[in-house]
Amino acid sequence: MKKIITGIVVAWCGFCSTIYGGSQIYSEAAPSPASFTWTGFHLGAFGSYTRDHVEPDLTLGGAFNQIAPIKSGLESRGSEDFDSNGGGLGGLIGFDYQLGRWVIGLEGAGEYLWSRGSSDTGAFVLGTGVPPLEVRTSFKTHYLFTVAPRIGYAWGRFLPYVTGGLAVGDLDFSQSVKDLVAPAAHLGGSTSETNVGWMVGGGVQYALTDHWSARAQYQYVDLGSVGFDSQVSNAPQFRAHHSGALTEHNASFALIYKF
Numbered sequence: 001m002k003k004i005i006t007g008i009v010v011a012w013c014g015f016c017s018t019i020y021g022g023s024q025i026y027s028e029a030a031p032s033p034a035s036f037t038w039t040g041f042h043l044g045a046f047g048s049y050t051r052d053h054v055e056p057d058l059t060l061g062g063a064f065n066q067i068a069p070i071k072s073g074l075e076s077r078g079s080e081d082f083d084s085n086g087g088g089l090g091g092l093i094g095f096d097y098q099l100g101r102w103v104i105g106l107e108g109a110g111e112y113l114w115s116r117g118s119s120d121t122g123a124f125v126l127g128t129g130v131p132p133l134e135v136r137t138s139f140k141t142h143y144l145f146t147v148a149p150r151i152g153y154a155w156g157r158f159l160p161y162v163t164g165g166l167a168v169g170d171l172d173f174s175q176s177v178k179d180l181v182a183p184a185a186h187l188g189g190s191t192s193e194t195n196v197g198w199m200v201g202g203g204v205q206y207a208l209t210d211h212w213s214a215r216a217q218y219q220y221v222d223l224g225s226v227g228f229d230s231q232v233s234n235a236p237q238f239r240a241h242h243s244g245a246l247t248e249h250n251a252s253f254a255l256i257y258k259f
Helices: 002-029 068-078
Strands: 040-062 082-099 102-120 133-153 158-179 186-207 212-232 235-258
Touching (some): 040 068, 040 158, 040 212, 068 133, 082 133, 102 158, 133 186, 133 212, 158 212
Antiparallel strands (some): 040 082, 082 102, 102 133, 158 186, 186 212
16 A cells, blocks of 8 residues: 555656646747837827818908998908818827836927918908908918827737827918909908917827837817908008917828837
8 A cells, every 4th residue: 555655656746747847848948928018219100181270360440440330241251260171291209118008108290281271252242332342361381290298008019098288380371351343452461470389189009010000190289370460552541450270180190110
């Protein structure tokens, strides 16, 4: 009986030794891959689609105050909102740092925009004895730069995130009011300025490899407003202030390389 027990113990020890040795060999032969991290500098390129919302505002003063019905009608037509569409191409640079599942980063991006919009009221008459008038308004933006932190929550190679920060863009605004009977009597002008505004948005990014990733992003951008003063060319006592505000809905798709 003692010999049988001794034999079982020896056999069991030998079996355990074989399993342990085999697992060591397997472990050394096929190590587990290192876990993916979002930490690092990155560069990228992107294309975008932008829908702009333009809010003009025409305010008349001076001698216009003596003809209130005409003033209110003209201000109303010169303050009608309109939308425009355009595309963009740009690049980005940034850095991310991963803490557990949380990813914190800072990114700068710049793009050239083909966003142009205009509004034309066509001919209209505001009252008896008043000549037909026409209001034309146009808005252009050529570039957009953003610098913003972002914070995301990673599920391995999948990273949803939110972002918000500084936005800088150019606003090219013009507006004219024309007397269609006497073209020499016109009101209006134009201005072009670079404005500092803000943006907020979010997106989803997926790591295709340890270095390459793709992402889709949405941004709401507010670039504020620009304005200028003018007067009727042959009657300077009729004065006006023209202004326009621009907001953007920007959707983009980017390819990014992480170092």
